[in-house]
Amino acid sequence: GNSVTQMEGPVTLSEEAFLTINCTYTATGYPSLFWYVQYPGEGLQLLLKATKADDKGSNKGFEATYRKETTSFHLEKGSVQVSDSAVYFCALRMVTRRALTFGSGTRLQVQP
Amino acid sequence: NAGVTQTPKFQVLKTGQSMTLQCAQDMNHEYMSWYRQDPGMGLRLIHYSVGAGITDQGEVPNGYNVSRSTTEDFPLRLLSAAPSQTSVYFCASSPDDYYSGNTIYFGEGSWLTVV
Secondary structure: OOEEEEOOOOEEEEOOOOEEEOEEEEOOOOOEEEEEEEOOOOOEEEEEEEOOOOOEEEEOOEEEEOEOOOOEOOEEEOOOOHHHOEEEEEEEEOOOOOOEEEOOOEEEEEEO | OOOEEEEOOEEEEOOOOOEEEEEEEOOOOOEEEEEEEOOOOOEEEEEEEEEOOEEEEOOOOOOEEEOOOOOOEOOEEEOOOOHHHOEEEEEEEEOOOOOOOOOOEEOOOEEEEEO
16 A cells, blocks of 8 residues: 655754655555645644656745655755744655545754 | 634543534535544544545544535534544545645644543
8 A cells, every 4th residue: 555654753953954854655656745734733734745756846945856766755944943843744645546645744843 | 715614623522422523615625534643643534525425434434424415514423432533633625636736725623532
């Protein structure tokens, strides 16, 4: 079946540090890939997405590139802020199933 | 811009009670779904629907019922609540045109505790 594996958290960084959250996937076929963010006490918001190999999704300074050869979709940001503290979920979606398959989430804590 | 609206936001139930979590969307989306979120497990699909009158089971359907009488509404029913159903529940919707890149939009969540 399809699956998503994320690095375990929490990830604790100082403000302005570089962020990488690793995400790899297993899928039969060609999924679309997503990063969702969940701020404390809130629902999930789409952060960025990529729908085919070598696509780069970007939003709010975050980036992720769809790497088919390594089945990865790592999330990066050059300079994190305290306001980026949240849980980040990597997910994939196959057209045949329509639902999202989520990773377990990675909590990011940014300290001033 | 209401998007996906869930009610209630918080609920405490006693074991054996039943209740319904409401979900409504105003985006005319065909696809709607319910997920539950448990610590360290991400979100898991409970039930989904690809249009009015059509529902199907997801990954963890036991103990839950759904119906889809209109495009807008997709309620989730807990038949006889159990402590294992303590979780955060998210309703989601998306256009259903067989494009996997379509964004799935989530509600703000319903925190349910079963004692």
